[in-house]
Amino acid sequence: MTQTALEPLPPDLFPADCPVESVPVLGGRKWAWKIMRCLESGPRRFSELRVPLVGITPKVLAESLRAMEQDGAVVRTEFDENPPRVEYALTPLGRTLLGPMDAMCAWSREHLGSLLAAREEYERAH
Amino acid sequence: MTQTALEPLPPDLFPADCPVESVPVLGGRKWAWKIMRCLESGPRRFSELRVPLVGITPKVLAESLRAMEQDGAVVRTEFDENPPRVEYALTPLGRTLLGPMDAMCAWSREHLGSLLAAREEYERAH
DNA sequence: CTGTATCCTGAAAGATACTG
DNA sequence: CAGTATCTTTCAGGATACAG
Secondary structure, three states: OOOOOOOOEEEEEEOOHHHHHOOOOOOOOOOOHHHHHHOOOOOEHHHHHHHHOOOOOHHHHHHHHHHHHHOOEEEEEOOOOOOEEEEEEHHHHHHHHHHHHHHHHHHHHHHHHHHHHHHHHHHHHO | OOOOOOOOOOOOOOOOOOOHHHOOOOOOOOOOOHHHHOOOOOOHHHHHHHHHOOOHHHHHHHHHHHHHHOOOOOOOEEEOOOOOOOEEEHHHHHHHHHHHHHHHHHHHHHHHHHHHHHHHHHHOOO
């Protein structure tokens, strides 16, 4: 039985507009994942979100929420009251992301131990 | 029927060492996701990986591979030949990540259209 | 071929102060 | 309350050259 050579990897393996790059919680946005989790349980106000997002500045929170709104994952609702009240909530589209996120979370719960062990092992060996 | 108030979000909702932050393909590493995909089909050499990873520099590829090796997702095998030959492959642990990654990819295939539409809609409205 | 060594850039994030 | 305005920092990533 002969060993079949592995197919070479083509230069165009990844299209220029590779879809996964655009997944809201996958890009550079450091806080997006946590924001999704904060909104999972229902609509939240700006100041309410600042509580669990320890260390986030209002600037960064506003930027992150706007980016997620642009992607259609979050909806911003402004109430005409005084004092002003604004609520952020997940859209139906945003909710569909929770499933794949749960899959990642399950992975990390299951394998984080192995990962940390690998890091220690690497340190000892180098 | 009275409206039950939403539970407030606690300040310690996210533990300091929140596990998902450590998932190899989720952190800052821009190329990790693609590298995983390149190794999915079998072991690959350094120069082989550079083909589909268009635009990556040797420095960044080396850094990325080392980080993934530290996390136990990739194994580096050096062959004592001349010219030198090194192969990178997914570890069993690394392979377990492919499932959750597939879930994200499926999401993006299914919902990328809605996302792009939301971006256009946002632009028109602002 | 498989990287390392330097230096540089840019974009997101953080600090701080202020406003409708 | 819900942000905006500035300024600074940081650090992954990129450019380029070179080495075992």
